[in-house]
Amino acid sequence: MADFTSSLYNMRLMDELACKDTFVHKLHPLIKILTTIAYLFVVVSYDRHEIIGLLPMLFYPVVVFFLAELPIKQVLARLLLIEPFIIAIGILNPFFDSQVIIVGGFAISRGWITFASILLKSLFTITAALILICTTGMDKLAAGLRMLKVPRLFVLQLLLTYRYISVLIEEVSRSIRAYKLRAPQQKGIHPSVWGTLVGQLLLRTIDRAERVYQAMFVRGFTGEYYTGADTWVTLRDVAYFGGWLSFFILARMVNIPLMIGLLISGVIS
Amino acid sequence: MHMADALISPVIGGTMWVATAGVAAYSIKKIQDDLEEKKVPLMGVMGAFVFASQMINFSIPGTGSSGHLGGGLILAAMLGPYAGFLAMASILLIQALFFGDGGLLAYGCNVFNLGFYTCFITYPLIYERFVKKGISAKRIMAGSMIAAIVGLQLGAFSVVLETFFSGKTELPFSTFVLMMQPIHLAIGIVEGLVTAAVLTFVWKARPELIEKQISGKISGNASIKRIIYGLAIAAVVIGGGLSWFASSNPDGLEWSMEKTAGTAELADSGGIYGILADIQSKTAFLPDYSFKNDGSVSEEQVSETSAEVAWPAVDAGTTVSGLLGGAMTLVLAVMIGFFIRYVKRRKKKVTA
Numbered sequence: 001m002a003d004f005t006s007s008l009y010n011m012r013l014m015d016e017l018a019c020k021d022t023f024v025h026k027l028h029p030l031i032k033i034l035t036t037i038a039y040l041f042v043v044v045s046y047d048r049h050e051i052i053g054l055l056p057m058l059f060y061p062v063v064v065f066f067l068a069e070l071p072i073k074q075v076l077a078r079l080l081l082i083e084p085f086i087i088a089i090g091i092l093n094p095f096f097d098s099q100v101i102i103v104g105g106f107a108i109s110r111g112w113i114t115f116a117s118i119l120l121k122s123l124f125t126i127t128a129a130l131i132l133i134c135t136t137g138m139d140k141l142a143a144g145l146r147m148l149k150v151p152r153l154f155v156l157q158l159l160l161t162y163r164y165i166s167v168l169i170e171e172v173s174r175s176i177r178a179y180k181l182r183a184p185q186q187k188g189i190h191p192s193v194w195g196t197l198v199g200q201l202l203l204r205t206i207d208r209a210e211r212v213y214q215a216m217f218v219r220g221f222t223g224e225y226y227t228g229a230d231t232w233v234t235l236r237d238v239a240y241f242g243g244w245l246s247f248f249i250l251a252r253m254v255n256i257p258l259m260i261g262l263l264i265s266g267v268i269s
Numbered sequence: 270m271h272m273a274d275a276l277i278s279p280v281i282g283g284t285m286w287v288a289t290a291g292v293a294a295y296s297i298k299k300i301q302d303d304l305e306e307k308k309v310p311l312m313g314v315m316g317a318f319v320f321a322s323q324m325i326n327f328s329i330p331g332t333g334s335s336g337h338l339g340g341g342l343i344l345a346a347m348l349g350p351y352a353g354f355l356a357m358a359s360i361l362l363i364q365a366l367f368f369g370d371g372g373l374l375a376y377g378c379n380v381f382n383l384g385f386y387t388c389f390i391t392y393p394l395i396y397e398r399f400v401k402k403g404i405s406a407k408r409i410m411a412g413s414m415i416a417a418i419v420g421l422q423l424g425a426f427s428v429v430l431e432t433f434f435s436g437k438t439e440l441p442f443s444t445f446v447l448m449m450q451p452i453h454l455a456i457g458i459v460e461g462l463v464t465a466a467v468l469t470f471v472w473k474a475r476p477e478l479i480e481k482q483i484s485g486k487i488s489g490n491a492s493i494k495r496i497i498y499g500l501a502i503a504a505v506v507i508g509g510g511l512s513w514f515a516s517s518n519p520d521g522l523e524w525s526m527e528k529t530a531g532t533a534e535l536a537d538s539g540g541i542y543g544i545l546a547d548i549q550s551k552t553a554f555l556p557d558y559s560f561k562n563d564g565s566v567s568e569e570q571v572s573e574t575s576a577e578v579a580w581p582a583v584d585a586g587t588t589v590s591g592l593l594g595g596a597m598t599l600v601l602a603v604m605i606g607f608f609i610r611y612v613k614r615r616k617k618k619v620t621a
Contacts, residue, residue, distance in 0.1 A: 004321075011366065011367050039370070063606065066609040066613075077482055078369045082273070089438065089440070090438065092440055118275045118437065125275055128373075129373050157359055160316075160317075161317050162359075165317045165321065172321040172322060172325065173321075176325060190330065194327060194466040197337075198466070209310050209311040213310040216310060251498045256594070261594025
């Protein structure tokens with residue numbers, strides 16, 4: 001339950017990173033969304049036995065990381081929390097696919113290849129999502145979603161959820177801390193208070209929501225969500241997207257590392 | 270935990286995205302029609318609440334372990350199925366973006382697994398059946414327990430199906446099922462108990478909040494609901510499952526071609542046809558409805574032979590080149606990164 005503080009810190013960190021002023025941050029959010037989707041689509045389309053051909057996809061996160069001056073350690077710390085679950089699913093692969101493959105002189109089960117493929121893909125895809133939010137920020141992302149014709153109601157509700165997460169996390173963590181101080185030996189919360197603790201929080205939440213709605217209504221909220229003037233997609237944005245898309249397609253169709261390797265071994269021999 | 274992008278294929282991800290988007294669009298329409306737009310702040314704040322309470326550790330005495338709340342059922346019970354589904358969708362989107370918990374391509378799968386089954390299936394068909402006749406602590410407990418357990422079993426089974434049809438892991442279907450279902454049975458029991466406890470408390474303290482939702486919710490345009498359910502489920506089944514059985518026999522056109530011209534496809538007569546055929550073969554992302562290198566998991570023979578052909582392991586020369594190239598790629602990627610940083614630092618020094 002120390003999760004509360006670390007989650008808050010993490011969201012705050014991503015918020016602040018999104019406010020930076022770099023080339024990537026200045027790009028149109030729609031372009032960044034489309035690039036991320038294209039990247040994910042291509043990474044996921046690789047066959048489960050392909051590793052070498054998958055490696056060039058590393059370029060996208062690396063380039064964006066450095067162009068956007070994102071702190072590698074802090075952003076990738078999220079990965080460490082997610083990976084155990086992916087590893088848990090993937091680790092069984094070597095046992096289920098026992099066809100033996102010879103790689104570079106070593107005989108290993110083909111399942112290890114699949115496992116490595118899953119690990120790599122998870123690394124790439126999770127990083128892609130993280131860098132999207134770190135370079136765009138929730139507000140601009142919502143504006144981008146509106147441009148993609150996502151219904152206003154959903155976008156509005158998403159923004160409100162996001163806005164109130166920090167408030168609610170603090171409230172819930174206060175209650176939990178008060179409970180823990182009164183029940184120091186107890187790990188987690190005891191069933192006898194499941195109903196009352198969470199129920200009280202729920203009722204307070206509903207009252208707060210009512211107050212929020214009244215405050216918005218009094219200030220003229222009628223269900224509409226205004227994002228301000230729409231920024232145009234510039235040539236630079238299109239070039240960014242086009243460039244990455246071409247690279248992704250190229251990397252998918254041609255095994256670039258293999259070609260590099262052949263080139264090098266051809267030069268050497 | 271939510272499904273990661275690494276475990277699904279684009280086809281499955283896309284199909285589930287379509288299904289989720291369809292259900293979401295329908296929910297939005299229902300909310301707008303019923304003039305429940307003022308619920309939006311409530312949806313937002315409740316969503317944030319469920320997000321926060323998912324971090325609470327519900328300890329189970331005697332076992333030393335603990336459970337966590339999913340929240341779909343509580344959202345459905347407090348907001349109604351449509352608003353509950355959308356609130357769940359926002360929670361999952363924020364988790365996917367900020368915490369990497371659940372991929373963006375797998376987002377459709379996750380919303381469907383965690384939101385659809387609880388809000389649109391177990392909530393109206395199980396929970397509401399129990400409390401329709403009148404609310405009591407016992408009815409809430411029974412309704413929540415069964416609704417939570419069934420909802421989670423359905424969700425877990427969905428995960429197995431989606432992973433299996435994506436063909437990205439080697440886990441056999443039966444093993445995966447045997448792993449997932451019992452675990453989620455336990456999770457479902459905890460979720461049911463917590464949901465029951467919370468809803469009972471709310472009902473005792475502020476009964477109007479619970480009763481408001483129950484009245485006449487099973488009514489409404491039932492036929493449209495069924496159509497959308499049917500379409501969504503059909504899309505998943507057809508796209509994922511029946512393609513297994515897609516016949517490799519020639520279709521009508523190819524059959525008649527064989528009978529008349531002796532070949533299933535006309536050879537191109539050069540010129541523009543040749544050029545276009547060339548372009549098509551290079552750009553076809555899914556030639557013959559499968560990916561370029563290996564077939565899907567079901568076409569085992571095809572994948573076996575093409576695996577033997579495509580797998581460079583047999584040829585030691587290409588393997589070494591492959592590894593060498595792979596290492597070079599990694600080095601290149603890192604070097605590019607450092608180069609960009611170096612250029613930026615120099616730019617800052619000049620301007621500062």
